[in-house]
Amino acid sequence: MARTYSDAIASLNSLQTNFAIVDAIRKSGRKMNEQAIPEMVEWCRKIGYQPSDFDKLNTIHIAGTKGKGSTSAFISSILTKYLGTKSTKDGRILSKVGLYTSPHLRFVRERIQINGEPLSEEKFARYFFEIWDRLERAAEETGQDPKASGTKPVYFRFLTLMAFHTYVSEGVSAAVIECGIGAAYDSTNVLQRPSVTGITSLGIDHVGVLGATLGEIAWHKAGVIKVGAKCFTTTSQLPEAKEVLNRVAQEVGSELVYVDVDQRITTGQIQLGLEAEFQKTNASLALAISKDWLQKHGYDSMDDNDSRQRQGLQDVKWSGRCETRYEKNLTWYIDGGHTLESINLAGQWYAATQKERRQTHAKRYLVFNQQTRDANALAHALHSTLATTLQDSHPFTHTIFCTNTTFRDTGYRPDLVSTNTNASDVEALTVQRGLAETWKKIDSEAEVSVVRTIEEAVDLVRLAASTQEQVTAFVTGSLHLVGGFLEVIESDKP
Template sequence: MTGVVASEATTEIEKLLGLHPKGFDLSLDRITRLLAALGDPHLKLPPVIHVAGTNGKGSVTAFCRSILEAAGLSVHVHTSPHLVNWHERYRLGVAGGRGRFVEDAVLADAVRRVAEANGGEKITVFEILTAVTFLLFSEHPADVAIIEVGLGGRFDATNVIQHPAVSIVMPISLDHQAYLGDRVELIAAEKAGIMKRGAPVIIGFQSEEAARDVLIATAERLGCPYAVYGQDFLAHEEFGRLVYQDEFGLADLPLPRLPGRHQYANAAAAIRAVKAAGFAITEHAMEIGLSRVEWPGRLQRLTDGALAQLAPRGSEIWVDGGHNPGAGQVISETMANFEERDPRPLFLVTGMINTKDPVGYFEPFGALAERVFTVPIRGSDAGLDPVALAGDAARAGLEAEPIPTVAEALIEIGRITSEDSVPPRILIGGSLYLVGDVLADNGTPPT
């Protein structure tokens, strides 16, 4: 698999995967015990921006990082899952410059030390890797750390942070119901668990009023100063620019580099969050941050690479790891906007894991996609059978067929489209695992 790093750190993590569960076991007892054995590194961090939400966590994290780095600050970033290499979970801040993924030897050493401190006690690999985050971020100086929640919030392993500079809760919709509940207000209550008494809270765009009400009620109960998208701050497009507004005034900014109108609200949440965290951010830093922001695997365009070359000449190829109905809605809206600007036949190449709602994901594409090709996911043992997934797409009103690989899907799209017709638009997605496999096979891993 091109792009995957054969490394010392990967070997150490794979050892742990053989000893400990790979999934989630929502509790703070084990991570607290482990961190105590390590000297409580989570209490020795720079100011923390803590990010939760069903959708948009990664985007708002990317915007915060880009804006803060444009202001000359060094920024640590923790995200999960990774797409191709484990190192992507740990970006270490660089003074006056762009943060870099942790070096392999440094990560391997941290993993070994955390495993040794755990002493063979029962724990999940995610908890160990979260402890690695705190160890690395405490031992490398930086001005700020952005830490993304793995799952939920209240009992997520990252939620040992006691005094965040700001907590951000992004859009909430149904996902991980087995862990978090089957109603948005229950999921919102879990996400709201990252709020800490008296610490600022930013509530991103919420399409569900019930979720927004829970988040506001929790912030008020904890005495948190809070700002709500659409109420206390907002952003909209005007004459090809992004107009941001909050109680402090207006900012005339470039449209975000990340495609999709949903990114306007994500950018606005990031701007308001860095202000709430106490950082003096100039409009120039906002401009540079929005212009340079990048977030691999989320509406990322593939223009070259081994897989991209298999598609029909002139194809527009996008990859996106969104995997729930909320993500399907915003991604389909973006595809519809692309269609208005540049009409092309849309093909989906989709793989999903068995904890998701495939029909809910596919439904927003009903009037847009010509055909869906469903593929297995090599990077997960929980992947849905492509035949079953094609049936889900059909139930959502789409013409669908299973196919063995993404490469074969791209070749088949070339076979069924005429050379003298408009080149197609191809969206590969439905799972971050699938996107990771695609970026690796294409030879374009995140950097």
């Protein structure tokens, strides 16, 4: 009996860790599981692989706090411009480029891409159930109930196994692999011999598992550094991070290369498909990593005049990050910034788009949520950034705080279900009401609303635009919010 994509998503969602467990771990102060990699090796064995089997994927392993997804997308886009190129080393054709990222926005299959496109529903279901069935057989062979708890890895680990299996099965020539949290104990770090690694800008995030200092966090991210592979990072890393990265690279025996922003990008000779000033750093890092991978595997010299690298940077697609969308009388500005540093960068990008438009847009909306972090601190940071950049302490005429629930009548799309939030808080709108009170103190002139779903927030903004006034709306605070927002506007276009 055929099992569908919907069946796969329902089964995958059963592997999510519920909020109570996640919250207990966070409050206990437990750090990341030091046995994570041996455990991941064992999961690989159960589905028929050894970590060395993934060497053939010629991986590019990317860690970081900010920009690791964008950098990975830039690399994937560049490498796909070389499809069909023959290697001068072994004569192999560069035929397929894999890209594994997280989280997804609208569809889980966005996480596992080939040649810049998410897996089809059919292929996702096929590879998902190949892994699912192998794990159930492994449980049965040891006398366990294959349906019992613990016979399958948790959500992210399962998808990591599935991504590696997919890329081996599909015969990809290169796989760009983005770390989940940290790197040293991240499930993707089962990779033993990556071709090249990269570490994007570092900052304070996931302190409950990575540590509270930049040095501690840098050590975790440095887990991608491997002997035999160059590691590229940005010159803008803070001294505390550089000290740790330099030490780990020396201990491992890897060459650490610091990358400046490419002059061709700063002067506009190369245009980027992703907006925002900080993307110039990510694109420059991606160029250096791509060039090293191509040279290492014998695919052209990729000199600075190669039009393929320009085209790759220009054609990159990375939805929900510094993205602008247009409707009648309405401009949406969308970014999934969700840490103090990323929300500041998102705010700077939004402010840069508004300096010449504020006089012509009578109504300016903020649609915001952050369900699992210090939401009030993020709201304060966003207001501070905008007030300073725009020299206006009233950046929005209206603010809307909603949950990450997608639709009014049907709730979450299955791909967007999350059990890692406090259900009672979501039901009572606890976080949203707190944010509303916070914003009233920050800006007493703004009209503040609390709604239950993303769909209702979108409806409020669209209603304002229907009066023929020019309206702008900034959607930010969470990638989960952004994913649900994109689902709403794509499935119910006005």
